Amino acid sequence: EYTFFDEPVMLLSFILLGRALEARARAQAGADLTSLAALLPADARLLPGFEEGAEGGSLADAIPLPLASVRPADVLLVLPGDKVPVDGVIVSETPTTLDEALMTGEALPVLKSHGARVTAGTVNVGAPIAVRCEATGEDTALASIARMVEDAQARQAPVQQLADRVAGPFAYTVMGLSAATAAFWLTAGPALFPAAVAGGGGAALAVKLAIDVLVVACPCALGLATPTAVLVGTSLGARRGLLIRGGDALERLARADTVIFDKTGTLTVGRPAVFGLAAAAPTSEARMLALAAAVEEGSQHPVARAICTLSAQRAGAASGKAASEEALLASAHRSQAGDGAYAEVEGRGVAVGTLEWVLQEAGGETSQAAQLEAAAERSAATAGAGTSATRVFVGVQGEGVVGCLALRDAPRDDAASAVAALQRMGLQPHIFSGDRQQAALQVGGEVGIDAANVRGDLKPADKAALLRELQVAGCVVVMVGDGVNDAPALAAADVGMALADGVDAAGEAADVVLLGGRVAQVGEAVALGRATMAKIHQNLLWAVAYNVVGIPLAAGALLPYAGVALNPSVAGAAMAFSSIAVVLNSVLLRGKDLAAEVGAPKVEEALPRSAA
Structure with missing residues (x-):
């Protein structure tokens, strides 16, 4: 005879155990997001009366206080090994x-100096x-990222909608199968398979198997x-510096x-540098460069900043009297947009x-300018700038054209390896640029993109139109x-x-934000999408296979032939295990090495090549 007194206890025990293990596994699945929230320290060190530009301060000068008490404009001391508690700007020298x-996913520490922005949760590994x-608590970039990841996890992938549509009818189907199982073993079952009910209690067996079907x-x-x-x-994406806004994007x-x-700012660094x-004669390169820097001093134009940067580097490399002689002052500045700048120097x-x-402004001969341009081109070619460099001329009244500089926005250090990784993954890379076609082709050739897939001279609407054609x-x-x-x-x-670098309008329009600012992260994002979908397909296959095998087994399919049948407690354990298996399989995704998946090398911070 069948007894059921122990079954309810065992059934509830297995189900509750399964739910507890499932909850633990799901908590482990979200541990990366929890770790983001734990990056902020509980306390900070206030530096009252700190004067901007001074040294970093000392522990003796600092006043400990809870992080919640910190307000914008407060100056805080961050010692080596400390986590930066707020978003802000370095004001020490x-x-x-x-x-x-x-x-960001960047493996190497990043150099920061006076005026550089820092983000809450990063770790100071250098000097005090x-x-x-500028922002604390919920207003920091870290908190914003955590909120965006939570929102992304709430967005369903299209495949989830299919699973949701199946789940409702599935429940009614199972109830129907349970009723059909009971009806079969109450009526035709004993007649067809008398040995299966030889232990007695055809009605009890029918009820037990019907419950097994419901439970399993x-x-x-x-x-x-x-x-x-x-x-x-x-x-995992957030941990790797990939802010992915939803399962649909994955x-x-x-x-x-x-x-x-x-091209500009994506495959290239976005800042021109002097390559040649x-x-x-008799003007030296140092003298010509110092004259140009004196005229451009104070300008925020990218070309002006590149000239001043190179001049400062060369002056710093010089010593003693030679360096001081090249420090020139200019007056009567004026400029013309798209043409250049003018000033009086000495x-x-x-x-x-x-x-x-x-x-027009300094006079001179075009023949001399052509000779200087050719010399600058040779210098730039030696430095690897190719033929797409921008030419900037320097002229002095009474002397004519005295110099030429070749500037170029160089490709990012990881651009070529990132493009090669995408090609190995089976993706076809293109360049759509608003810059000149020749400049776009030059960069495309350097990073390994076929010339047929490079388009320049495009307006924003043109990029969108060509994209729709694809x-x-x-x-x-x-x-x-x-x-x-690009929006x-x-x-x-x-x-x-x-x-x-472009999380303004571009970031608002994007499904994925590459927080590390590395081109190699494009391949990592694609690899993450593929790995995630592979896990989803594995989970769905397991869920379907489990039910296809488990329901007939619970309904007594093997009872007439092997004398094997489940009881409710075993069915409950199997049901709990099926859910746990799905969650644990998803958790395995946390160990995915995206960089190795893409085959991308480790990216190191490096100064752009220049003529310096």
Whole structure:
């Protein structure tokens, strides 16, 4: 005879144990997001009366206080080994290095000096620094990232919608199968398989098997298959500096076959540098460069900053009297947008800019300018700038054109390896640029993108139109950009990616933000999408296979032939295990090495090459 007194206890025990283990596994799945919230220290060190530009301060000068008491404009001391407690700006003079790995995925510490912005949660691994607070608590970039990851985890992938549609009918189907099981073993079962009920109690057997079917069936595994994988995937992305806004973005990333790059600021560093220069005798290169820097001093134009930076580097490399002689002062500054700048240096007019501007303001011969341009081109070619460098001329009244500088926005250090990794993954890279076609082709050749896939001279609307043509042709397109001009294309793409430097309009339009600002993260994001979808498919396959095998077994399919049948407590344990298996399989995604998956080398911070 069948006795059921122990079954309810065992059934509830297995189900509760399964729920506890499932909850623990799901908590482990979200541990990366929890670790983000734990990055902020509980306390800070206030430096009252600190004067900007002084040394970093000492522990004796600091006043401990709770982080919640810190207000914007407070100056805090951050010692080596401390976590930066707030978003702010370094106001001390001593440079330091910060470990930003948990925020950006960058493996090496990053050099920071006076005026540099720092982010809460990063670790000071250099010298003591003083930081002026700009945002605390929920207003920090770290808290914003955590909120965005939580929002992303709430967004369903399309495959989840299919699982949700199946789960409802599945429950009614299981109840119908349970009723059919009871009816079969009450009626036809004993007649067809008398040995199966020889132990007695045909009605008791029918009730037991019907309960087994209800208990063993697991719609939970179907329901958990997608959200647990998305939870782990988005959390892993945050740990690797990939802010992914939802499971739908992960699913589209997994299907991507085409990647479009903006050029300036995405494949290139976004800042021109001087690669070559030439001066006309008797003017030395140092003298010509000092004249140009004196005219451009104070300008925020990227070309002006590149000239001043190189001049400062060369002056710093010089010593004693030679360095002081090149420190020139200028007056009567004026400039013309698109042409250049003019100033008086040591009583003589000096013009810097296009050849037409310099000839107009300082006079001179075009033949001499052509010779200087050719010499600067050779210098730039030696430094690897190619033929797409921008030419800037320097002229002095009474002397004519005295120098030429070749500047170029160089590719990022990791651009070529990132493009090669994408090609190994089966993706087709393109360049859509607003810059000149020749400049776009030069960069495309250096990073390994086929010339047929490089388009220059494009307006923002043109980029979006060409992108839609690729989509019409059947491509699943990822667009990578960094600026406002990329926003229309980012919004039109199947997946829009914005580098961290461009999280204004570009970031708002993007599905993925690359917090590390590294081109190699594009491949990591695609690899993460593929790995996440692989886990989802594994989970769904397991959930379907479990129910296809488990329900007939619970209904007594093997009872007539092998004398094997489940009881409710075993069915409950199997049901709990099926859910736990899905969650644990998703948790395995946390150990995925995305860089190794892409085959990308470790990225090291490096100064851009220049003529310095």
